[in-house]
Amino acid sequence: MGDHSRLLPRQRSSKRSFIDTVKITVRRIRIRSSNDEEEDSGLGFWDSSVSPEEEEVFLQVLGMELGVALGVPSVQELAKSLKEVPTRYLRPEFELDEVSKDESVQVPVIDMGKLVGGRDDEEDELAKLHEACRDWGFFQVINHGVAEEVILKMKADVQEFFSLPLEEKMEYARLPDDIQGYSPSQVVTGGRKLDWSDFLYIFTQPRDGRNMRFWPRVPSSFRETLNQYSTELEKLNTALLSFMARNLGLEPEKLLSLFEGGRQGVRTNYYPPCKQADKVIGSTPHSDVAGLTLLTQVNEVQGLQIKRNGKWIPIDPIQGAFIVNVGNFVEIMSNGEYKSVEHRAVVNPEKERLSIATFNNPNSNAVIGPLPDILGKDGKKQAPKYKSMSFQEYMAERLREKKKKYYA
Numbered sequence: 001m002g003d004h005s006r007l008l009p010r011q012r013s014s015k016r017s018f019i020d021t022v023k024i025t026v027r028r029i030r031i032r033s034s035n036d037e038e039e040d041s042g043l044g045f046w047d048s049s050v051s052p053e054e055e056e057v058f059l060q061v062l063g064m065e066l067g068v069a070l071g072v073p074s075v076q077e078l079a080k081s082l083k084e085v086p087t088r089y090l091r092p093e094f095e096l097d098e099v100s101k102d103e104s105v106q107v108p109v110i111d112m113g114k115l116v117g118g119r120d121d122e123e124d125e126l127a128k129l130h131e132a133c134r135d136w137g138f139f140q141v142i143n144h145g146v147a148e149e150v151i152l153k154m155k156a157d158v159q160e161f162f163s164l165p166l167e168e169k170m171e172y173a174r175l176p177d178d179i180q181g182y183s184p185s186q187v188v189t190g191g192r193k194l195d196w197s198d199f200l201y202i203f204t205q206p207r208d209g210r211n212m213r214f215w216p217r218v219p220s221s222f223r224e225t226l227n228q229y230s231t232e233l234e235k236l237n238t239a240l241l242s243f244m245a246r247n248l249g250l251e252p253e254k255l256l257s258l259f260e261g262g263r264q265g266v267r268t269n270y271y272p273p274c275k276q277a278d279k280v281i282g283s284t285p286h287s288d289v290a291g292l293t294l295l296t297q298v299n300e301v302q303g304l305q306i307k308r309n310g311k312w313i314p315i316d317p318i319q320g321a322f323i324v325n326v327g328n329f330v331e332i333m334s335n336g337e338y339k340s341v342e343h344r345a346v347v348n349p350e351k352e353r354l355s356i357a358t359f360n361n362p363n364s365n366a367v368i369g370p371l372p373d374i375l376g377k378d379g380k381k382q383a384p385k386y387k388s389m390s391f392q393e394y395m396a397e398r399l400r401e402k403k404k405k406y407y408a
């Protein structure tokens with residue numbers, strides 16, 4: 001998932017006793033779940049008044065430990081040895097969802113080649129981009145300027161990483177106090193239901209925010225490849241934001257300054273095949289907590305679906321294109337003119353699927369709210385549809401929401 005709502009400050013070591021409390025709670029839950037009972041209590045502690053940062057650490061430690069306790073270091077491994085899908089992955093709530101069969105319904109394709117260099121068709125393409133962000137929240141971008149070689153290398157290295165033996169991947173396992181690293185999906189929520197996927201999540205920009213501990217050394221080119229990929233995608237993100245700013249009647253510099261130095265995270269998703277593919281979900285429906293998300297699909301296996309008029313529309317990726325979606329931050333900043341659309345990933349019965357999602361965030365000083373220039377646009381005052389708050393407050397709120405959803 002693109003959640004990535006977990007960008008709160010790291011825990012200070014003075015909070016040790018809190019962590020110990022968490023560990024004890026987790027141990028209790030572990031004993032309980034190994035006895036195969038419902039593990040829904042033992043969370044009385046949860047209600048005590050802890051700060052959002054503390055909640056954050058709690059969720060992470062709980063999620064990690066619970067994942068291990070349930071014997072799911074990786075869905076990829078589970079899928080190999082599997083006779084039957086464990087109940088925890090069965091998601092009957094999605095079985096009746098309607099999926100569109102009309103293959104002609106596809107997200108708009110934006111040709112970035114037309115947006116640079118003062119061509120005659122520039123205005124038409126800008127209008128198409130505006131429409132895509134307003135009406136779809138998703139589009140594919142071609143002629144985006146990212147060298148094909150960099151994309152191919154990234155895909156190859158990601159594929160190689162996931163084909164390593166589990167022990168090697170576990171060298172980059174997520175740690176209790178971090179959200180980066182290799183992990184099965186959704187254990188971070190400690191939820192009762194799990195997604196049919198693993199991921200490797202790495203903070204890639206700004207450079208001084210990198211923790212090389214989570215950057216794979218194998219394949220040997222991985223680090224350099226990711227560095228290049230992330231740098232190229234940062235440029236693409238900036239270019240797209242500046243076109244969107246023009247479309248929204250904003251000064252590009254003003255919008256870009258909110259994203260300057262913001263965190264970029266690259267999440268590579270691995271969806272193992274599943275014989276009961278229609279009974280599991282690779283990525284639970286969500287909208288991305290990001291400014292813009294740029295997605296590359298590693299192989300030809302389809303899986304991404306977006307919600308439109310109550311139906312799921314499967315996205316057919318164009319070779320070499322990026323699938324771009326408006327994230328929650330851009331929706332809010334545009335006062336809802338652009339939409340952060342719900343999406344999910346389904347699993348294939350025969351083939352593995354891999355994707356690389358790059359999330360680009362505003363910086364932590366940015367106020368998250370409708371931009372004053374949008375509210376006052378065209379001389380008319382628009383009422384703000386979203387509250388304004390600090391980046392940290394926004395993240396804490398998402399966390400509280402998640403807590404409600406998974407622990408209610």
Ligand SMILES: O=C(O)CCC(=O)C(=O)O
Pocket residue numbers: 001002003267269283288295303304343344345354355357
């Ligand atoms: O795998 C995909 O196509 C979607 C992944 C996704 O939505 C995410 O990581 O946020």
Ligand SMILES: [Fe+2]
Pocket residue numbers: 001002003286287288293343357
């Ligand atoms: Fe997503």
